[in-house]
Amino acid sequence: MSKRDSPMVAHLLDALEEKGYRDTAPRRAIVQAIAQTEKHFTAEDLRAQLPEVGRATIYRSLKLLLDAGVVCRVLLEDGNLHYQLSHRGHHHHLLCVECGVSEDLTGCDIEDQLKNVAAAHQFQVSGHWLEIYGRCLNCALPAAASL
Amino acid sequence: MSKRDSPMVAHLLDALEEKGYRDTAPRRAIVQAIAQTEKHFTAEDLRAQLPEVGRATIYRSLKLLLDAGVVCRVLLEDGNLHYQLSHRGHHHHLLCVECGVSEDLTGCDIEDQLKNVAAAHQFQVSGHWLEIYGRCLNCALPAAASL
DNA sequence: GTTTATGCAAAACATTTGCATAGTC
DNA sequence: GACTATGCAAATGTTTTGCATAAAC
Numbered sequence: 562m563s564k565r566d567s568p569m570v571a572h573l574l575d576a577l578e579e580k581g582y583r584d585t586a587p588r589r590a591i592v593q594a595i596a597q598t599e600k601h602f603t604a605e606d607l608r609a610q611l612p613e614v615g616r617a618t619i620y621r622s623l624k625l626l627l628d629a630g631v632v633c634r635v636l637l638e639d640g641n642l643h644y645q646l647s648h649r650g651h652h653h654h655l656l657c658v659e660c661g662v663s664e665d666l667t668g669c670d671i672e673d674q675l676k677n678v679a680a681a682h683q684f685q686v687s688g689h690w691l692e693i694y695g696r697c698l699n700c701a702l703p704a705a706a707s708l
Numbered sequence: 709m710s711k712r713d714s715p716m717v718a719h720l721l722d723a724l725e726e727k728g729y730r731d732t733a734p735r736r737a738i739v740q741a742i743a744q745t746e747k748h749f750t751a752e753d754l755r756a757q758l759p760e761v762g763r764a765t766i767y768r769s770l771k772l773l774l775d776a777g778v779v780c781r782v783l784l785e786d787g788n789l790h791y792q793l794s795h796r797g798h799h800h801h802l803l804c805v806e807c808g809v810s811e812d813l814t815g816c817d818i819e820d821q822l823k824n825v826a827a828a829h830q831f832q833v834s835g836h837w838l839e840i841y842g843r844c845l846n847c848a849l850p851a852a853a854s855l
Numbered sequence: 856g857t858t859t860a861t862g863c864a865a866a867a868c869a870t871t872t873g874c875a876t877a878g879t880c
Numbered sequence: 881g882a883c884t885a886t887g888c889a890a891a892t893g894t895t896t897t898g899c900a901t902a903a904a905c
Contacts, residue, residue, distance in 0.1 A: 763895085
């Protein structure tokens with residue numbers, strides 16, 4: 562059970578508890594850091610933010626959060642994989658290439674379309690991974706103004 | 709100019725030449741290894757196949773081939789990035805999760821659809837990355853038969 | 856002959872693991 | 881008290897870099 566934390570922090574801790582993982586100080590620190598950002602991040606970003614937490618604990622905790630489904634990986638345009646807060650289940654991401662803000666896109670209805678395309682290649686589709694890159698409102702406006 | 713090589717090998721060497729890169733023995737070896745597989749591969753796969761070529765040369769050559777647009781990166785379902793032969797320009801991949809065969813999918817027409825979805829989030833789309841996972845004909849048949 | 860590429864070894868990262876200690880339940 | 885988590889350091893794996901030598905043009 563989580564104490565008086567922000568709703569998001571409580572949600573993340575609950576997800577860990579549900580999986581039988583213990584409520585510890587380092588995990589709280591990690592979860593708080595994650596809850597505070599709307600951007601994607603790397604293990605090393607977290608490490609820089611939380612120098613008091615050991616490297617191994619950061620990597621191990623990220624795996625637990627992934628496993629619990631409350632954090633997911635996102636693929637950046639340059640091929641780097643980062644982490645971010647996530648809805649459970651299948652979804653996609655809108656990633657701002659300027660500021661790094663990322664947003665979950667639930668409700669994915671391209672699967673049918675993919676199945677049709679793949680059928681032409683005699684492929685039986687079992688899944689897909691889609692990332693969408695662009696500019697968020699804040700970043701798109703200044704760019705348009707300076708044209 | 710490339711000698712009597714397979715058409716694909718010649719195509720790859722030509723792509724390098726077009727960019728002003730020299731025709732060397734290690735590059736030929738790398739290009740031949742790549743031309744011979746329809747699967748995705750890693751730098752270390754190539755290294756195992758070509759022990760006579762130095763590690764650095766493999767990594768450097770892969771970058772050149774990427775830059776020349778004849779090789780691209782694919783994202784595996786587990787988050788690993790591999791390389792594969794590629795059409796130039798924007799395209800997607802059908803990846804067989806059983807045998808690793810991968811096929812290019814040219815003609816991508818989901819951009820409009822993505823723009824609509826993203827507009828609802830006030831995002832201005834500039835690009836996307838889509839990978840499709842499933843089973844190729846050879847792998848789908850045995851699986852269906854054993855049900 | 857000038858320029859570019861190679862190979863090696865070392866460096867730079869990123870991630871994982873073993874193990875003794877400390878914290879949680 | 882039993883079990884799990886942590887921190888550290890070391891091991892592992894991957895990719896990059898410096899530099900002297902060799903090959904291409």
